[in-house]
Amino acid sequence: MTEAPSFVTLFLHNFNSVYPPLMPAKMRQTGVYRNGDEHMIAIIMAVYNGETYLNEQIDSLLSNTEKDFVLHIFDDGSTDRSAAVIQSYTDKYPSKIFYHRNVTNQGVIHNFLNGCLQVDADYYMFCDQDDVWLPEKIAHSVEAVKRAEAQSPNVPIALFGDARVVDDSLQQLHPSFQQMSGYHTDALDVAHLLMENKLIGCTMLFNRALRDKLTDTIPDGLRMHDWWIALIASAFGRIIYLDEPLLLYRQHTGNVVGGSSRSHYITNRVKHLTAQRQVLYDTCKQAEVFLTIYNDQLTETQKRLVSLFAGLPSANWFTRRYLILRYHFLKSGLLRNLGVMLII
Template identity: 30%
Template sequence: MQISVALCTYNGERFLQAQLDSLACQTRLPDELVVCDDGSSDRTLDILTRFAERAPFPVQIHRNACNLGPVDNFFQAASLCRGDYVAFCDQDDVWREDKLARCAAAFADPDVLLVMHPAEVVDSQLQPLGRIMAVPKPGVRARLASPLWFTAFGISMVFAAWLVQRIDWHGRPPDRHNKDAPPMGHDGWIYVLANMLGKIAYLPEPLVRYRQHDTNDTGAPAASGKVALQRALTAGYAQQQWLADVAACYVASMEGLARQHPGPLGERFLEGAAAYRDMWRRLAARAELYRPDLGAAHKAARLLRLAGSGGYGARDRGGLGARSLLKDTAFIMLGRAH
């Protein structure tokens, strides 16, 4: 088994050395480090070059001709990797020394396509902020047994390289978190593919310190229960319908991949499309609860029908989950439809 690390850099001189040092201190060293730099204008490339000269594993450094942005840059880096498995790596985090060893052990099951673990959120000086970026309950889950929608973070992933090398990522569905964003991120896409095509292993312990600072491309903001409820109450019909439309895009994407990969792989894509089609129906029914032209009595009746049909079942079984039921009930009871 060979494991590659796909590292993307862009003006990362401030924290890059600490991340590189944590790679060199792994108890199970990576078999290679592939770096794609997105046009840094600081000392990033100098730091990488010096590290490559003394690293205890091969280092490839690629400088992009034009800026790709983080998502496409990660896809490019992963596609250049030669290992059997790939670990996404941010330029500003720090890995626990046993990260790769712990993840490699989970691939003893050949059907495992993705290993994920929690991450500890820290400040710019690596001091804990008291938050953990969690993953589902530890253990190995069968195909389509993980939540269909889960906010996966690349820093927590090691995955089978063929998910990038054999499957075209250009037809990804939209990012469900942001209407104005490009297609879904590299980490979300890998999660979706792994859930449809094989098993996912979830480890219990945080194996990365996820550094928060003033130049994060993405971060881990803390949201209180009050804030989460306020978001639900102000989401409105347009937002709920948007989520249903995104689910429909997932269906179309999976059906397209099934046509590209006839045979057993295509059959799994079709099964995935069927699962997302069920989700689309539930989300479309949920959106009706937020229609501004319906009164509270009609909304309540629709909510009862959706609940009675299992629409709010467990998220890892394709349902909307109990929290969605609570949010929708609060929305209707408080009369905040708009």
């Protein structure tokens, strides 16, 4: 009996008819498995009690035009039917989809980054358990990074892009996560990224040169896995922004980290000033960890910059604000920066 097409397969077919590919046909992949001498992409999926949306996410990966990838799923101790859902795919695609179950719960940051350390590949992509990847996501991302590598060989490179924000049933809430959030995607230098992360992990692709900058033991004190990758890329290589939606970014009550509008962002922070002050100090702590690990590899200018940011909590009232303005430790937009000046 012929298997009925999945919901995601039908959705992606309809999506392509409404939103045609942004790149010309001659630049798109053929959709067949590539020869062994081509580069391989490792998709690192972190899962925790994700049974509700796993089928849709995995189906969307398999529906991508680029087929030269392997999917490594790292289960962080799920207690629902996630393992059974995943096994149905590993049984069907034993050389493409691999299941790993953590002995103890690591949390999302360590689960993603430790997953990278366990897998050898030329390129790496983070994958959440509840989104839907658009058909050209992998192809467009790896093509852009390869072009950058041709210009800058052996340099750590990270790419990130945009996403369509949808609800739990994939109805569009906003056509652009970046526009909704108001992030300045061109402010990708170390100073700006010390203060604010712009890179959505589920849109990212980075190369082996960047992955090899990770330490064998992932440190504590990191704000998020994608932010850590962004800092490494900014300090030692390049960051590329791909200005197109790469996935459907699902928002629901179970998100670990989700999107929010600028108005919601500001309202939430005004209501919780003490908590936001602690978040800012945790961000400075992340810089301290970064300096400790990469001190010998940073330039003298970079060392001073990271050190000044890490030391903001211990500086006096005037000095904190002076350093933020002097060295451009800034967020995106006037209101966010006024908020920083209020709570620092």
